[in-house]
Amino acid sequence: MSKTHIQFKLNGSEVETLVEPRELLIHVIREQLGQTGSHIGCETSHCGACTVDLNGESLKSCTILAVQANGAEVATVEGLAASGELHAVQEAFMQEHGLQCGFCTPGMLMRSYRFLQENPNPTEEDICQGMSGNLCRCTGYQNIVKAIQVAAVKLQAK
Incomplete structure (x- = not known):
């Protein structure tokens, strides 16, 4: 299966990566981009441990394909604190x-x-x-x- 190039903003920084067409956003965030704060819980959208902010909306990243984040703004728990101060x-x-x-x-x-x-x-x-x-x-x-x-x-x- 060929990989797809995507880019998006993750916690305010531009990121680029190659993903499988059916790869979930939570796996890309954790495994490829090293932001391990969001947890993989049920992988069925029931628990919410993987909740991220995508273009101003709370979404469960275990049910979003990474390709759907192409061009988006994604925030994870790592992005809440600003300038060393907790949100x-x-x-x-x-x-x-x-x-x-x-x-x-x-x-x-x-x-x-x-x-x-x-x-x-x-x-x-x-x-x-x-x-x-x-x-x-x-x-x-x-x-x-x-x-x-x-x-x-x-x-x-x-």
């Missing part, structure tokens, strides 16, 4: 202990990041609905919801 969602997850084992955390952070841009002043119900595509097997979600509420306040204060 508000990262600070809030740390402050409110919105994690336990950490496996789901990259996807939770990326979905939270986009969700709070879509809904900067969410209710608890909004958060539960907005985060429903990301699963956590450890926390019971209370601290995740609290972390997103804290992040919303931090972002509004900026």
